[in-house]
Every structure is written in structure tokens, then in C-alpha cells.
Amino acid sequence: MSLVEEAKARASQAGEVVGLATRVSPISHGIDHKEIRAEVPFEVYLRKRFLVGSYIGIALPVSKTLVLGRITGVERADIMAISRIPALSPVEDTSGFTTPLTLIIQLLSEEVEGEVVPVSSPVDPQSPVFIPNREFISKMLGLPDQGIEIGKLTEGYRVLDVPVSLSLETLRHHVLVVGTTGAGKTNFLKVMITRSDVPLMVYDIQGDYVGLMAREGGTVLVPVPRSSGDKVTDFVQEFLRRSNLSNFRIVEQRERRFRLSDGERTFNLELMGFRLEDTYQLIPETSPFFSGQGAHFFRIATDNCLTDIDSWIEECGDVLDHYNLHKSTVDNILRSVTLLRESGILDVEMGGNRLSEPDYDQLLREKSVVDLRWVLEKGVSSATTAAFIIANRIFRVIDSAYKESGRETPFLLIFDEAHEYFPQSRKGDEEKEALERLINRIMRLGRVRGIGTILATHRPTDLNDLILTLSNTKVAMRADEDALERIGMGDYTETLQASPPGYGVLRTFSLKVQDVIFRADKYVGK
Structure with a gap:
């Protein structure tokens, strides 16, 4: 059996042979040049569809390895063009185009001794070219067979x-999803949320995920701001109305935690609040108001004067006099306390009781959404401060378990409209420094402890640089050129702008190739 026949036999085990690497021109490829040419007989071309973007296999006769490539271009030529015979006038002759189809193939990966590596072996003339089966494609791309399935490969x-799919290891290295309005980001996140076997928490400022979590039987947390009324049941009914869940009824209540059901499905609703006495150590890390000095002495003063946010200036302001602080530091503390009081998220009372935080240990075992719509009405800083307090609480519980036993706690934090939480700031800005300390804690330290972060935005140009650095997996959907350039995927601008909703490009360290193009599955609610 000849070398080519042996190569055909190997190719047949991974797909269907359809042609050969070109014989009519030299074949060369290298570090900066990864394309070769192949010919497909006309009779095969009639039976098969060869699309730009299709995956194609190549069996190398001499090195006895298999290569996966992708069609980046096609060529068709009439027999007169091939023969270089000038046409004196246009004459129809259908026999003239019964010529081979030429494929321009980008080399992606090579299987060498059972391991998938970058292509390095010479591609021989007459190397059999084959349409690969799905098992070969998956193996050569490095697609995981476990994790959250996000969609299907496209060509x-x-x-x-x-x-x-995205494996758990990929998720804990953080994922950034970029796409314009209508590109399919929300659908993409909903698919991930419903298919995840890992407990998770979604931060939702628009209410896009509240109905999903209710129908999936999860927990909805509502940080309640001041001026939300005193009657608990009235608030619950308003929540159900605004969330299009009016068919649900309260079937059980324990303090401010409710079990609701529509007769078939049930979910938990918990009304929560933050008490200054419980959160004053965290607040300077999560609010944009305090300077470094201000944060330090705010904690010290509150240590010596525990009170609520309304009484802090009156009862704790005098404590600051003992430290001979610079006037600018005192002004920063007093201004920050005033802004915190006006944010409306601290020391909230409802039904005659002061609202408190949930059981975070329990939340680490389930799926939940933090409904920030009510605190958002007090301002973006109110919503983000509430979100960051909760995220810090989650981190501290996981961190405690890690330090005590070295145990990781798999958990996902999902931020839609991520630019609202993690905006770009001026260099040297104290607010930026505080924000980046928070990002480092959640994403860099959190990763080691099992926390993965998924962030979605249509405005990556407004997103903090550190988020882009720490997000080792990026998903690009339809977006403008500036947005795609921001995440290093500007080459896909034309492709994605012409794509329907749900099409995306996945770039991640865990693949054997740089990028794959996929179409996200559609979310189908219960």
C-alpha cells in the first residue's frame, strides 16, 4: 500500500475523503503563514457543500499524522482559465466549469502520538483531504466533554x-461576554444559569433574570431601600406585579423569607437589608465615597460608637476629634456618611423590624438572583454598593472555608451590565484604586478558592482594564468595531455584524485553537 493509500485509510477513520492537497503549486507553511491549498474533484463538489468557515481534515502521508483545518477561501476556475487560453468572445460551454474546486485551508491543529498540538509537520502534496466527523472536530479543537453547554459549533x-461547553476550570478563570443590545447576551447567560450544576448568584439591575430564577425554583434576594413602605405583604405583591409573577402566591413565611408557588413551581423570596453595625468594616471597601484615610478612621470611630446610620454624625462625630485628623479627612468621612444615609440601603425597617442579611452559607448551596431594581431607584452607587457588600460576604465565607481546610467552594458570580459595577476610572483616582482592590479580591483571590466570575456588557470601552486582564475567556457577539477591538477581536467585526442573534466567537486558553465560532442554544423556560 502506498503512503497516500495509507493516509487515506487513516483519514477514513476520522471522516470522508473528498480530495487531495494540491499538486500544481508548492505547499509551504510556517509560523506566520498557516494556509495551504487543496483540490476537490468536480463530481465530489456536486455532492458536498464546502463553505467558507467549514472544518476540513488532512492526513499527512509521510509524518503519518492528522491535521484539522478550516476553509478560509474557495476558488473556481473555468478550463480556459486553467489552460490560459484567451476567450475571443463569451461562449457558453458547461463542460468548461467541470473543474476541481480549490480550497484555501487554514491549518489549526495536529494530532501527534495521541496529543493535539499546533501544526508543525510538512503538508505533503496529494495529502488526502477529508470532511471530519464530529468526534474528530471536538478532539482537535479541544472542546471539553463536560461543563456548561453553551451552544453548537458552526461552519x-x-x-x-x-x-x-465551558468547563468548570474555564469558568473559574472568568468569562467576559461582549455584545450589543439584541445580540443574544441575555439569552446566553440564561442558558448558562439554567444548565449550571454549580451554585451561582446573578446580580440583576434590570429584572431580566428574576422570572427565570423564580421558574427554576431558585432564590430571589431583594435588597430593600428606605421609602419602600412598611407593609411587607404589599411589597411582596408589588414585587410579583413588576416581575410578571402575579400567578404566584405566598405558601409559607418565615420572618422576611417567603416560599411562593403557582401550583406547579415554587421559589424563595427574601427581603434583605444591611445594618451599619454589621457592615461598617465592609462598607469602605465597597462604596465609592471614602478616601483611604477616611475609610480607616471611619472604622475606628464606629468601633467606639456603634449606632445606626441616621445617628452616626450626631453620636460618633465627636469621636473623630480625639484623633486630630486633617480637616479634609474629617470632611470626607462626614460627607461619605451623609451619602451613605442618602443611599437608602442601610438600617432599613419594614413591618416594625430592621431588615438583615441572608444566610450566606445557604446561598452557597443554591442558585440565586439579587434583584437590584429597588435600590437602583436610589442611584447606581446604591445598587453597586449593595451588590459589592453581598459579593464580599460570599467571598469571606468561601475564604474562611479555604483557610480552615484548604477546601475550594465552586461558585459563580454573574454580573450583567458589568460596566455599571466595574467602570473605567481616571488613573490615580482613589475610587479606581478601591474598585481594583475589590476586583482583585473577587477575581484573583476568588479563583484560587473556587469562585468564577461571568461578566456581560455592551460597553467594554467603559469597563475597568483589570476586568479585561483577569477574564481569560472572552465571548464576542454582534458588536461595533470599537467594542470588539477593546477585547482584541476586531478581526471578527464584519463576520459578527452580519450575524443573527446568538452567533458568537469563543476565545479561551482551554482550547487547542485560538477561536471557535458557535451559535448559542436558545433559552427555553420552564
Whole structure:
């Protein structure tokens, strides 16, 4: 058996042979040049569809390895063009185009002794070219067979029956999803939320995920601001109305935690609040108001004068006099306390009782959404401060378990509209420094402890640089050129702008190739 026949036999085990690497021109490829040419007989071209973007396999006769490539271009030539015979006038002759189809193939990966590596072996002339089966494609791309399935691989306009998933290891290295309004980001996140076997928490400032969590049987946390009324049941009814969940009824109540049901499905609703006496150590790390000095002495003063936010200036202001602070530091503390009081998220009373925080240990075992719509009405800083207090609480519980036993706690934090939580700031700005300390804690330290972060935005140009640095997986959906350039995927601008909702490019360290194009599965609610 010849070398080419042996290569065909190997190719047949991974797909269907359809052609050969070109014989009519030299084949060269290298570090900066990864394309070769192949020919497909006309009779095969009639039976098969070869699309730009399709995956194609190559069996190398001499090195006896298999290569996966992707079609980046196609060429068709009439027999007169091939023969270089000038046409004196246009004459129809259908026999003239019964010529081979030329494929321009980008080399992606090579299997060498059972391991998938970058292509380094010479591609021989007459190397058999084959349409690969889905198992070969998955293996050569490095697609995981476990994790959260986000969609299916595509080639051209075709969706292949090849699942694309994000493994737990990929998720804990953080994921950034970028796409304009209507590109499919919300659908993408909903698919991930419903398919995740890992407990998670979604931070929701628009109410996009509240109904999903209710129908999935999870927990909805509502940080309640001041001026929300005193009657608990009235607030619950308003929540159900605004969330299009009016068919649910209260079936059980324990303090401010409710079990609601529509007869078939049930979910938990918990009304929560933050008490200054419990959160004053955290607040300077999570609010944008305090300077470094101000934060330090705010904690010291509150240590010596525990009270509520309304009485702090009156009862604790005098404590500051003992420290001979600079006037600017005192002014920063007093201004910050005033802004915190006006934020409306501290020491909130409802039904004659002061609201408190939930059981975070319990939340680490389930799926939940933090409904920030009510605190958002007090301002973006109120919503983000509430979100950061909760995220810090989650981190501290997980961190405590890690320090005590070295045990990791798999958990996902999901931020839609991430630019609202983690905005770009001026260099040297104290607010930026505080924000980046928080990002480092949650994303860099959190990763080691099992925390993965998924962030979605349509405005990556407004997103803090550190988020882009720490997000080792990026998903690009339809977006403008500036947004795609910001995440290093500007080359896909034309492709994605012409794509329907749900199409995306996945770039992650865990693949054997740089990028794959996929179509997200559609979320189907219960």
C-alpha cells in the first residue's frame, strides 16, 4: 500500500475523503503563514457543500499524522482559465466549469502520538483531504466533554451537532461576554444559569433574570431601600406585579423569607437589608465615597460608637476629634456618611423590624438572583454598593472555608451590565484604586478558592482594564468595531455584524485553537 493509500485509510477513520492537497503549486507553511491549498474533484463538489468557515481534515502521508483545518477561501476556475487560453468572445460551454474546486485551508491543529498540538509537520502534496466527523472536530479543537453547554459549533451558516461547553476550570478563570443590545447576551447567560450544576448568584439591575430564577425554583434576594413602605405583604405583591409573577402566591413565611408557588413551581423570596453595625468594616471597601484615610478612621470611630446610620454624625462625630485628623479627612468621612444615609440601603425597617442579611452559607448551596431594581431607584452607587457588600460576604465565607481546610467552594458570580459595577476610572483616582482592590479580591483571590466570575456588557470601552486582564475567556457577539477591538477581536467585526442573534466567537486558553465560532442554544423556560 502506498503512503497516500495509507493516509487515506487513516483519514477514513476520522471522516470522508473528498480530495487531495494540491499538486500544481508548492505547499509551504510556517509560523506566520498557516494556509495551504487543496483540490476537490468536480463530481465530489456536486455532492458536498464546502463553505467558507467549514472544518476540513488532512492526513499527512509521510509524518503519518492528522491535521484539522478550516476553509478560509474557495476558488473556481473555468478550463480556459486553467489552460490560459484567451476567450475571443463569451461562449457558453458547461463542460468548461467541470473543474476541481480549490480550497484555501487554514491549518489549526495536529494530532501527534495521541496529543493535539499546533501544526508543525510538512503538508505533503496529494495529502488526502477529508470532511471530519464530529468526534474528530471536538478532539482537535479541544472542546471539553463536560461543563456548561453553551451552544453548537458552526461552519459558515451551518450549525453542527458539535456541542461547545465551558468547563468548570474555564469558568473559574472568568468569562467576559461582549455584545450589543439584541445580540443574544441575555439569552446566553440564561442558558448558562439554567444548565449550571454549580451554585451561582446573578446580580440583576434590570429584572431580566428574576422570572427565570423564580421558574427554576431558585432564590430571589431583594435588597430593600428606605421609602419602600412598611407593609411587607404589599411589597411582596408589588414585587410579583413588576416581575410578571402575579400567578404566584405566598405558601409559607418565615420572618422576611417567603416560599411562593403557582401550583406547579415554587421559589424563595427574601427581603434583605444591611445594618451599619454589621457592615461598617465592609462598607469602605465597597462604596465609592471614602478616601483611604477616611475609610480607616471611619472604622475606628464606629468601633467606639456603634449606632445606626441616621445617628452616626450626631453620636460618633465627636469621636473623630480625639484623633486630630486633617480637616479634609474629617470632611470626607462626614460627607461619605451623609451619602451613605442618602443611599437608602442601610438600617432599613419594614413591618416594625430592621431588615438583615441572608444566610450566606445557604446561598452557597443554591442558585440565586439579587434583584437590584429597588435600590437602583436610589442611584447606581446604591445598587453597586449593595451588590459589592453581598459579593464580599460570599467571598469571606468561601475564604474562611479555604483557610480552615484548604477546601475550594465552586461558585459563580454573574454580573450583567458589568460596566455599571466595574467602570473605567481616571488613573490615580482613589475610587479606581478601591474598585481594583475589590476586583482583585473577587477575581484573583476568588479563583484560587473556587469562585468564577461571568461578566456581560455592551460597553467594554467603559469597563475597568483589570476586568479585561483577569477574564481569560472572552465571548464576542454582534458588536461595533470599537467594542470588539477593546477585547482584541476586531478581526471578527464584519463576520459578527452580519450575524443573527446568538452567533458568537469563543476565545479561551482551554482550547487547542485560538477561536471557535458557535451559535448559542436558545433559552427555553420552564
